Amino acid sequence: MPPPPPPPKIDIRVDVGRYENHQLRLVSELVRAIKNELAQSGIPEERLADVTGDVAFAVAAIMDGSRVMHVKGQPLIPVVTFADDAERTQLFARPGGSSMHEFVHATVDDVFDDDAD
Numbered sequence: 001m002p003p004p005p006p007p008p009k010i011d012i013r014v015d016v017g018r019y020e021n022h023q024l025r026l027v028s029e030l031v032r033a034i035k036n037e038l039a040q041s042g043i044p045e046e047r048l049a050d051v052t053g054d055v056a057f058a059v060a061a062i063m064d065g066s067r068v069m070h071v072k073g074q075p076l077i078p079v080v081t082f083a084d085d086a087e088r089t090q091l092f093a094r095p096g097g098s099s100m101h102e103f104v105h106a107t108v109d110d111v112f113d114d115d116a117d
Contacts, residue, residue, distance in 0.1 A: 010091060011089060014093060027107045028111065030060065049109075056104045063080055064097060081093040
């Protein structure tokens with residue numbers, strides 16, 4: 001039996017402007033999904049925006065690596081990248097990683113304002 005083929009090479013490049021747009025879209029999708037799930041679970045309308053923001057901020061901080069985490073005493077720091085191709089071998093990133101948690105509360109305001117119209 002021949003050996004398995006080597007794994008595909010992954011190319012990561014820096015594209016700060018494009019990265020910012022993608023992370024903002026990701027935050028928006030995250031906020032909308034959390035809002036919808038909380039609404040379906042019966043969170044009262046008057047609490048929905050606050051709870052959505054709190055949950056989205058917590059999740060985004062974990063994904064950003066802004067929350068201190070460790071595995072076997074070593075720092076656990078996720079790094080969010082975005083794929084340029086279906087095979088996920090062409091990625092783009094931003095130096096320093098994502099900062100999604102910084103956009104959560106403004107995004108919550110935008111999502112709730114849009115849905116009120």
